[in-house]
Structure formats: structure tokens, C-alpha cells
Amino acid sequence: MPKRHPLDVVIVGAGVVGAACAYYAARAGLRAAVVDRGPVAGGTTGAGEGNLLVSDKEAGPELDLALLSAGLWRDLAADLPEEIEYEPKGGLVIAPDETALKALRAFAEGQRAVGVEAVEAGPAELRELEPHLAPGRAGGFLYPQDAQVQPAQAAARLLAASGAELHLGEEVTAVLTAGGAVRGVRTTRRELAAPAVVNAAGTWGGRIAELAGTALPVLPRRGFVLVTEPLPRVVRHKVYAADYIADVASGSAALQSSAVVEGTPAGPVLIGATRERVGFDRSLSTEALRRLAGQAAALFPVLADARVLRAYHGFRPYLPDHLPAIGPDPRVPGLLHACGHEGAGIGLAPATGVLVAAALTGAEPPLPLHPFRPDRFPDPAAQPKETGR
């Protein structure tokens, strides 16, 4: 057993967010340990699709985070092994009719004002950008900053590059405190002492907050993804219909969907994802499959005859106002949160890591943390409770 140096921080969760926190903490000169009850990327990260989108976010704090991340991902692509499959392929948002196009124009206008590149494409240009797209669409917008990574690889390579001490297959069972301040964690195998603990437990972040004696109302939001057989290059960008944007901002518990369709380097086309709040229900929803398939075939009629090889699902970590919790928790000194990124955690991971590292070292954060403060929610006793894995 090698002699262990004292730790500066323990990060709970080896998903992409915990990995990014470890990476930027290490870059800031901190000694970090990462603990996960499962393997690397065994949580929602392993079920995510790897879209790094600015296109679906309206001007506001989440878009600021996404823009910061977009730049960081470009840098990471240069620093990390190519296995992370970073691909700046661009997103294409389709407006089926004139009404939708008008709404999309106004939406894009707001985004441009804060630095998003958005290029309007008429029907002819759409055909040029995506030759297999169904005809008759009013128009759309191309977002060159949208990109993609392979989420599990990204998490694994960030962690490897961080040099952080890894404790996998160990559940955190207690957050240790002394005089109200955090002093480490207890796992199923050991105690890890550190003056700071980062809660990067994703959908299970509410539990870690509870262990630390506070509360964070993270809830699961299920999503299904369809994967087709390998196909020749049918889809070139990340393509989705404009109504998807409305879904992301929705707080409705009902199933909503608007398929993001994209090709992968290996050939399969990915179609995802639905959004519904059904707790941790793992059963197959044929309704989700029906909607995803219908929307994909409506966008790309050639996909109707493609075979779907598999379907999978995951549980996005979401907070009631659809913004993550990032930064120190004023209620428990030494506790920081980095969770609740819902359907954008892959994309937002680097910016989250940079903000957490800044908070740990006392550096000036590149963005105001205020919108993401973890204590912004009303009294936890009033919150509905969902548990499970």
C-alpha cells in the first residue's frame, strides 16, 4: 500500500462531472481522490449521448456555462487522447413551418447577442447540409459550435489525465464533519480525510447532500435512446426539430420528445432522447420508442427502413429550475456541489470543473456562481421525495 499524501478534496462520483472536477482540480495543483460505488461512467454518463450543445439553450446562465464549456472542450480535444471522439460537427435545428421558423429566428437572435454562432439556412441550404432530410421544411439554423464526444471515454480519459486517486466500487456511506464543517467521507472500505468534499453524484446527489446534513432536490428524469444498425453516412450534423427546445425548458412530468438524430463515426445512427419523470422506472416504454422512431423517420424518411438494434435509457439528474447546483454550500462549510445537470451534463462538465476548482482554490471564477448556488431552493421538507437507484 503506497503512502497516501494528505488530500485537498474528495470528489464523490466518477461520472463526467466528477471527472472534470478532478481534472481541473489537479490542474490547479490540488490533490484529489475520486470515489464511486460503481465503475467509471457507470451512472448517467454511461447512458448519455455526448451532445455538446449550445443550440438548445436560450440566453441565460446555462448558455453562459455551455459557451464556456464549448471552448474548454476544444482545448480538451487537443490535450486528451483521440478516443474521446471529439467531433465539432455542428447542430442543425429544423423548423417544420413558418411559425416555427419565426420563433426559431427570435430564439437565435437572443443567443447571438451572447456569442452563439447561428446561421439561418433556407430549404435549399438544408438539402445541401443534409441531403436525406425530408423535403418541405420551412428552414432552419446551423449552429457550428455544437459538437460531440463519447461520454464514457471522456470521463475515463479526464480521470486518467487528472492523476487523482481512484476508489471504485466503494460507496460513500457518510460525509464526516467536525464542528459543522466537512472533514472527509467514509466509504464501504475506508475513511478519506480532506477539508473539502465535492458532491458529483449526479442523479443521486440528493442523497449525498442528505448525508452531509443538508438537502438538494435532485430528481431523475428518464430518457430513452434508439440505436440503429450501422448505416452509410445518412446524417451529417446533430439534427433536431425546433420543438425540442420547448421540451428542455419544460417542467412537465409527461413524456415529451423531439428526437435529436445523428450519425456516429462507427455507423449507427443515434436517436434520442425522450424526457419523462417516472422515478427510476426501468421498464421499456413502447410509447417512447414510438415517438422517437416516428420523429426520426419524419426528419429522415430513409431511416424508416433502418433497423433499430437496441434501445437504452438513463436517468438525468434534474433540479426544479433546470439549472445545476455548482459551488460551495453555505449551509455546510467544506461541502461543494457539482450535480443536477439534467440533459446537458456531458456538455457542461468542463465549465463545472473549472468553477469548482476556482471555488476550491479561492480563485476568481470565470462566471458568476450565483445562479447555480445550491441553497436557492425552498425548504427541503416541502419537496417531494424520490429514492432508489
Next chain:
Amino acid sequence: MPTSPSDLPGPGAQDAADHPEEGLADLAVVGAGPAGLAAAVTAAGFGLRVTLIDAGERPGGQFYRHPAPQLGAERPEALHHGWAAFAARERALRAHTASGRVTYLPGHHVWTVVPQDAAQDAPQDAAPAGDAAGRAPAAWVLHAVAGPEEHAVAVRARAVLLATGSYERQLPFPGWTLPGVVGAGGAQAMLKGGLVLPGRRVVVAGSGPLLLAVAGSLASAGARVPAVVEAAAYTGYAPALPALLRNPAKLAEGAVYGGALLRHGVRLLTRHAVTEAHGTDRVEAVTVARLDADWRPLPGTARRIPCDAVAVGHGLVPQLELATGLGCATRRAADGTAALDLDALQRTSVPGIWSAGETGGIAGAQPALVEGEIAAHAVAGRPVPAALVRRRARLRAFADAMGRAHRPGEGWTGWLRDDTDVCRCEEVPAGRIREAVADLGAGDARTAKLLTRAGMGWCQGRMCGPAVAALAGEEQAPDRRPLSCPVPMRLLAGLPPADG
């Protein structure tokens, strides 16, 4: 609410309207192998309305596989033990189909089974299926892809029996992707179904009693079998001798195989494995090495055996995805595979879902027949004859003893080189999986798959699943594939919509 097949929108609608399977069956049986076939005809005999659905074109499943009639085989039974048991049930199936008691749907692959309310109302909130009080839903919907045109068929039934059998366990070795290397079960299937030999000089290798059967069939059909290479030691059965002695049929079967092998001069090498296949365009020879008790190849024991084909298999794995999709509980069987956890009445942990045959653990065709009959009694609410229960206990005890003996030892990964492709679909070599485990934190097969793509291809890990799990240091988890076969997008898009 449209749920009968004739209401299905999309290309399948017209075809489905011609099918007689509308309405609600008392029992839907998935799989027409020994278990499903026996269950279907027994249940029909009790007056139940049964729909029997099978991906294959002819009844019989893996064991009673037989040539298409147009091949004009004179005596398909020549390749089968217990052909009479099958023939009687096939006759019964024909009679029940004619009388309309059984609706038999060959060439239909069921891709999922869902409770009917889930098919209607989304979102729904039940995992596992069945309600909180443990009651079965009123009906189940089985979605299938049918025929070469791949149209949609939905079958509704009050109860479901999953008799989906097994598939062959493959443990890779260098050279296993060469033409001429075939699955042992596959070779047997080719022989039974099309009367084709995989080669003229065929080494039979791997582990399990199937190898003897395969070698016997190959030899009888005219192939030279230079050796049967068995990784386990049959002495492993010795502790199970009592079980063996209570199984006269098994003994007879063994004697038949053994006799055939002796007659054809086949050598049986126990505690040996094919650790490499050689050749450029096709296999030309294999390296065979001695193994220790953990299946680790012993240095200095390698030798070459020339051949033009290798029939290899390491036992069978229960095919569980429909069951796991429903949330049915599993258990670890003696042979290391995951099998369904069933009670004395062949019930799964999900009310309304029964299972029989190899889904409940690899055991062979005879217990499959027995369990199919027991399940049919249970579904029909009839008392189960004690003789059936006794036979099942005896046959299962024997199967467990056999399973323990042939359970792969941990050392087998020792014959994998880093450049040996483990996942053939995605061409992922063992070295990449080892790297993911050692350097990238993949502590389980799922993460190894996410980090390497092993198991993401066409076969969805049926071929490489056991190997990837072993390299990740795990026992193979129960299969989880929400879609049990590829489904055309248009079929999914054409599913009946939820209300609203």
C-alpha cells in the same frame, strides 16, 4: 384503444388482418422448442386457447431441428434421440392448430413483452411489471416482427410462457475468426437442418456434453473427427454419480454417443483446449494444450492437429432478454450462467409470466419437455402430476452436476493474446478490453463495452458477452436487451399510440 393486430397502423396492418390471432389468448407461448411445444399442446389439451410464437420456421427449437421438407430427408430421426417424443407433440400441434385451439405463428420474432396497460398509457410506473399488490396485469402484449417482409404483429394474452431456450457460449481464442471455425451447436444445427458438414476433418472442442453429441453426429455423417477436445474432466461428474444413476435415459444417451465415438475412432482429450487456430484463408490446423484445473494452459504441452474445420462451443447460455425486460428475477446457475429464478409451478417472479426449459438453466431437451408440461398444468390451474415433479427434480439434479463440471475455469483468458479479436462485430481485441479494465476504471462488462464498443455490434454481445465479462473480472450478468432482435424503425413508428 387499438390493440388487436388488425388495428395496427403501418405496413403490417393488412397482413395482420389476415392472421387468425386476433382477440385475447389464454396463453401465449414464446418458443416452439421442446419446452414451448410441450406446454402449448398440453395447455390446448386442457381447453386453453393458446398462441405459439416462434422465430424459427418449423417447430422443434434447437434440439428437434430438422431439415425443411423440400430437402427430402428420408429419416430426420436418425440424428435425434427421443424423436418419438417430438413427433407425438408435433402431431398434437397439427391437430390443435386445425381445430383452432392453437394459433401457431412460425417465423415470428417477439421483440418485447409489455403489460397491456403499459402499451396503452404512457408514462407508466411499474418495474417490474405487475402491480404493487403483486397481481398480474389483465393482459400482456407481445410485439413481434414477422416474416421476411418484417411486418408488425401484436399478440394479446392473459398469461405468457417464455420458452426461449439458449444460445451457445463462445470463448474466443487466437484464430477463432478464421473461416472453418464454427459453433459446435451451429455445426449440429447445420447438420440437422440442412444435412451439411462444416468440413471433412473436424476438431470438436470446448466444453459440455453437447460436444460428444456433435462429434457423434459429425462422425456418423461421414466427417473425420481427429479429436474431441474437452476443457473439463468428466471425473467432475463423479460426485454426481447418484444423480446419474437415477437418470437411466441420460446414461443410455451417453452410451450411444460413446459407442458412436468408439466406432469412429474418435479420441477424447479431457482437460485440454484448442488455444489457437492456424491458417490463412481457412483453418488448417489447431494448437491443443493441456489445462490445469482452472483452465490455464500448461506450458510445454502444446501440439498441433491438422484439420479443415473446428466445431467449438463452451456450453449454452439461457436466452433471457424478454424475461429480464419484464423484470423477472434471475439466479446464478451451477454452470456460471444467469438463469431465471422459477418456483415449483414454473412461475417467474413476475405474476402472469411463466417459463420452462433452458431459460430456467441449461439442462437439455428432456427436462424442457417435462417443465413445459408442468407449466401448462399450472397455467390451466390443474394439479401437477407427482411423476412429472419427480422427473424434473431428477433431471435438474443431473443438469446441475453437469453444469458444475463444465463451468469455465478462470484461467481460460490465459490463451487470449492481446491482438485476439474478442468482439467480432466491432473488431475489438482483448488488449483494448484489458486496457479499459486496468487503466480506465472499467470494473464491469458494461463499462468495458462503453469504453471499447465490444458488444455493441450486430449480435449485441451474444457472442462476446461471456468473454468481455471474464476479462472485466466478472461473472456474466443476465442479458439485458430491451429489444430482443433488430426492429425496423417503421414498426416502432407504427406502434399504436398512447391515449391523448
